Amino acid sequence: FPSHDNGSVGFGNVVRKYANYTGTTSDYMILADATSNNITITLPLATNCYRREYIVKKIDNSVNTVTVYSDSLIDGAVSYTIYSQYVSIKLKSDGINWHIF
Numbered sequence: 001f002p003s004h005d006n007g008s009v010g011f012g013n014v015v016r017k018y019a020n021y022t023g024t025t026s027d028y029m030i031l032a033d034a035t036s037n038n039i040t041i042t043l044p045l046a047t048n049c050y051r052r053e054y055i056v057k058k059i060d061n062s063v064n065t066v067t068v069y070s071d072s073l074i075d076g077a078v079s080y081t082i083y084s085q086y087v088s089i090k091l092k093s094d095g096i097n098w099h100i101f
Contacts, residue, residue, distance in 0.1 A: 011053065017041070029055040032082075034064035040079075043091065043098060046072035050095035057088035073097040 012028030015021075022042040023030060032039050041056050043049075058066040066082040068089065074080050080089060080100065091098045 016059075023054055025049075025052075027054065029057065031057050031059045032066040033060045034058060034066050035060040035062050036064075038064045038067065040067045040069050043068065043070040043072070043074075046070065046093040046096055046098050049093040051093060053090060053092045055088055055090045056082070058082040058085055061085040070098055075100050 013026050014029040015027055016031045018033045020040045030041055056068050067079050069079040089100050091100055
């Protein structure tokens with residue numbers, strides 16, 4: 001369950017990553033800094049994460065990309081690539097696939 005403090009809700013950890021990374025069950029927002037190289041953020045299987053949400057955000061202004069990947073489909077594709085600084089995607093598992101919303 002989310003934690004509550006004076007009316008705010010904490011859904012999970014915010015982590016900053018500078019290299020390839022696999023999301024954990026403790027993560028909620030993954031801030032990806034691709035300044036040095038392209039990064040792949042791998043999500044767990046959607047079948048193991050029913051109703052789980054992740055946010056992935058590219059925080060650097062380099063030409064490098066942040067690719068969100070999963071062995072489950074992401075809106076019908078195996079990956080989604082973020083090209084621009086401050087662009088984020090929010091994903092939710094329906095127990096079969098990941099959906100961007």
